[in-house]
Amino acid sequence: MSLYELHHLLYDLRRYPEVKEEYGHDREAVYQRYTLSDDELAALRADDIYRLHKLGVNAYLLASYTQMLGFELIELGDILRAGAEVERQRQAQKE
Amino acid sequence: MGKIATALATSHAPSIFANRNTTDDPKWRRIHAGFDTLRRHLQAGQPDVLLWIWDDHIHNFFYNQFPAFGIGVASYYKLYPEGALTPPWESIPGHADLGMYLAEEGLRAGFDWTIMHEAAVDHGVTVPMPYLCPEHNIPIVPIFVNCLIPPLPTPKRCYELGQCLGRALQRWPGAERIGLIATGGLSHDLVSEKQGFVDEDLDREVLRLLAEGPRAALAEISDERMVQSGNGTAEIRNWIVLAGALPEQARGTIVAYEAMAIIGTAQTIFDCDI
Numbered sequence: 001m002s003l004y005e006l007h008h009l010l011y012d013l014r015r016y017p018e019v020k021e022e023y024g025h026d027r028e029a030v031y032q033r034y035t036l037s038d039d040e041l042a043a044l045r046a047d048d049i050y051r052l053h054k055l056g057v058n059a060y061l062l063a064s065y066t067q068m069l070g071f072e073l074i075e076l077g078d079i080l081r082a083g084a085e086v087e088r089q090r091q092a093q094k095e
Numbered sequence: 096m097g098k099i100a101t102a103l104a105t106s107h108a109p110s111i112f113a114n115r116n117t118t119d120d121p122k123w124r125r126i127h128a129g130f131d132t133l134r135r136h137l138q139a140g141q142p143d144v145l146l147w148i149w150d151d152h153i154h155n156f157f158y159n160q161f162p163a164f165g166i167g168v169a170s171y172y173k174l175y176p177e178g179a180l181t182p183p184w185e186s187i188p189g190h191a192d193l194g195m196y197l198a199e200e201g202l203r204a205g206f207d208w209t210i211m212h213e214a215a216v217d218h219g220v221t222v223p224m225p226y227l228c229p230e231h232n233i234p235i236v237p238i239f240v241n242c243l244i245p246p247l248p249t250p251k252r253c254y255e256l257g258q259c260l261g262r263a264l265q266r267w268p269g270a271e272r273i274g275l276i277a278t279g280g281l282s283h284d285l286v287s288e289k290q291g292f293v294d295e296d297l298d299r300e301v302l303r304l305l306a307e308g309p310r311a312a313l314a315e316i317s318d319e320r321m322v323q324s325g326n327g328t329a330e331i332r333n334w335i336v337l338a339g340a341l342p343e344q345a346r347g348t349i350v351a352y353e354a355m356a357i358i359g360t361a362q363t364i365f366d367c368d369i
Binding site: 004007008011058061062066073074080084 | 157158286288289326
């Protein structure tokens with residue numbers, strides 16, 4: 001159910017101005033109303049788009065969320081490719 | 096008897112709106128010119144009602160319940176606010192009688208779709224409509240196709256829905272001239288490492304089948320092929336529904352195709368009044 005809850009948060013942020021407004025000044029209060037995993041919370045708190053993408057967030061909901069955060073859609077491909085490269089290097093170092 | 100008088104299909108990407116004033120890029124100039132062609136084509140067809148086939152972008156529906164297919168039966172549709180993308184219109188008129196007739200015909204034919212007495216239109220309508228029908232005064236019957244939350248209806252089933260709609264429209268007792276519009280696609284992959292990859296091969300194959308036939312071959316495009324192409328390529332399903340609904344004698348013409356930064360942007364018209 002966790003990814004569903006994460007999707008619910010992103011959907012509510014997009015649909016309800018009051019949720020978006022509250023998120024702007026008190027994210028933790030909003031997080032408490034959803035059952036989110038530690039990984040999901042960490043990704044949200046860090047504005048880690050790559051991690052949210054790897055957690056399986058729906059592309060359209062993630063697109064809306066990142067635009068809410070101030071990102072332009074056109075730059076997201078490069079951001080995610082950079083995130084993937086960092087992960088590949090991290091994996092290579094472990095090996 | 097209902098008459099399918101005209102048809103067209105077009106992309107509905109927000110980038111179209113964002114580049115509405117872009118004149119220094121020849122690709123966008125061709126797309127803008129393409130919309131002029133689409134608008135003239137629609138006006139020449141003189142439709143009294145538009146069957147508008149598109150995918151809800153997780154506005155009317157959410158993961159709690161997301162139908163494979165939906166049909167609007169309302170007398171008007173509000174606009175879902177998407178910031179600057181949303182025109183300053185109060186609503187768009189709906190053709191409730193035709194919507195309910197098609198809803199019932201669909202059920203009789205075995206399409207157990209969601210019947211919507213209230214719905215909002217999003218950029219699947221509001222990006223193309225200012226180009227096609229700036230007066231936004233032609234009533235619509237919205238047909239929703241799930242293209243965003245897997246599992247999705249199969250391309251084959253989408254084509255069959257189109258065939259069902261086409262047959263039902265031929266039996267509609269009203270005198271309206273009916274326009275078919277499908278929007279979405281073509282290939283794109285959003286918010287991913289692949290964003291920016293446009294599958295021109297698939298896009299051009301879809302357009303070729305629409306223009307040259309056989310249109311039924313669109314039903315054989317696999318879901319796997321679309322997924323491989325991109326997470327948004329599934330919107331080709333909307334074009335496949337339209338393809339199924341077209342009269343047998345309808346002839347397609349590719350108006351424009353451009354591989355843009357994120358999405359394969361395409362426009363096609365169909366002569367149905369033959």
